[in-house]
Amino acid sequence: MGSKLIHQFEFPSILYDTLFGLIIYFSLDSFLDLQGKLHLFFYLFALVLVIHWWLMFKSATDAFGEETSDSAFNLVINIVYLIIIDYIVLLSGKFDYYQAGVFLAVLLLVDLLWASVWRFAKAWDSKERGKIKRMKQELSNIISTDLLLLLPLGVLLLLGGGFAPGLFIGLLAGLYLVYIAFSFHYQIIDLKIL
Numbered sequence: 074m075g076s077k078l079i080h081q082f083e084f085p086s087i088l089y090d091t092l093f094g095l096i097i098y099f100s101l102d103s104f105l106d107l108q109g110k111l112h113l114f115f116y117l118f119a120l121v122l123v124i125h126w127w128l129m130f131k132s133a134t135d136a137f138g139e140e141t142s143d144s145a146f147n148l149v150i151n152i153v154y155l156i157i158i159d160y161i162v163l164l165s166g167k168f169d170y171y172q173a174g175v176f177l178a179v180l181l182l183v184d185l186l187w188a189s190v191w192r193f194a195k196a197w198d199s200k201e202r203g204k205i206k207r208m209k210q211e212l213s214n215i216i217s218t219d220l221l222l223l224l225p226l227g228v229l230l231l232l233g234g235g236f237a238p239g240l241f242i243g244l245l246a247g248l249y250l251v252y253i254a255f256s257f258h259y260q261i262i263d264l265k266i267l
Contacts, residue, residue, distance in 0.1 A: 111239055112168045118246045119165030119173065125253055126158055126180075136211050140198055141191070150187045154180065170242050171233050177249070178226050181219045188215040214259035222252040 130151070134142065141147040157180045164173040192212035197205050225248055233241055 108168070111242060114246075115168065115170055115173075115242050116165045118242070118249070119162045121253075122177070122249065123158055123162060125256070126154065129256065130154075137191075137208055140195075140208065146190070147187075150183065153183055157183065170238060170245070171230075174226065174230055174233065174241070174245050177245070178223065178230060181223050181226070185216060185219040185223070188212045188219065192216065211260075218252060218255045218259060221255060222248055 157176055161173045161176045161180070164170075164176065192209060197208070199205055199208075226245075229236075229241070229244055229248065236244070
C-alpha cells in the first residue's frame with residue numbers, strides 16, 4: 074500500500090513536468106513566425122515566464138509535499154495555471170501583448186486564490202508546528218508577491234491602450250522581473266542563484 078501511495082503522490086509532479094515541457098516544445102513553432110526584435114523579445118519573455126512558473130511548481134511540490142499532492146483542488150488549479158500559461162505563450166507568438174498581459178493578471182489572480190485557500194482554509198495533515206508555520210509563511214509570501222505584481226499590472230492594463238507596444242512590453246517585462254526577484258528573495262523558489 075505504501076508504494077502505491079508514493080506513486081500517487083509522484084504522478085502530479087510528473088504530469089506537470091510533462092505539460093510544461095510540451096508547452097515549451099509546441100511553442101517553438103512560433104519562433105519561425107516572429108517578426109522583428111520586439112516580437113522576439115516578447116516571445117522570449119513568455120518563455121522566461123513558463124520556466125519561472127515551472128520552477129515555482131517544483132518548489133511548491135518540495136515545500137508542501139503530501140499536503141497538496143493528494144488534493145483534487147490542487148490538481149484542478151494547477152491545470153488551470155497550465156492552460157493560462159499556454160495561452161500567454163500562444164499570444165506571445167501572435168504578438169498580442171495586451172491580451173497576454175490580461176492572461177498574466179488572470180494567472181496571478183488564480184495563484185492568489187490558490188495561496189489564500191491553502192493559507193486560510195486548509196486543515197493541515199501535518200502535526201508538526203514548525204512545518205505548518207513554514208508552509209503558512211510561504212503562502213503569505215506568495216500572496217504578498219502576487220499582490221505586489223497585480224496592483225501595478227492592473228494599472229498598466231487599464232492604461233495599456235495608450236502606450237506604444239515597446240513601452241507596454243518593457244513595463245510588463247520589468248514588472249515581471251521584479252516579481253521573479255521577489256520570488257527568489259522570499260524563497261518561493263528554493264533555487265540558489267550562485
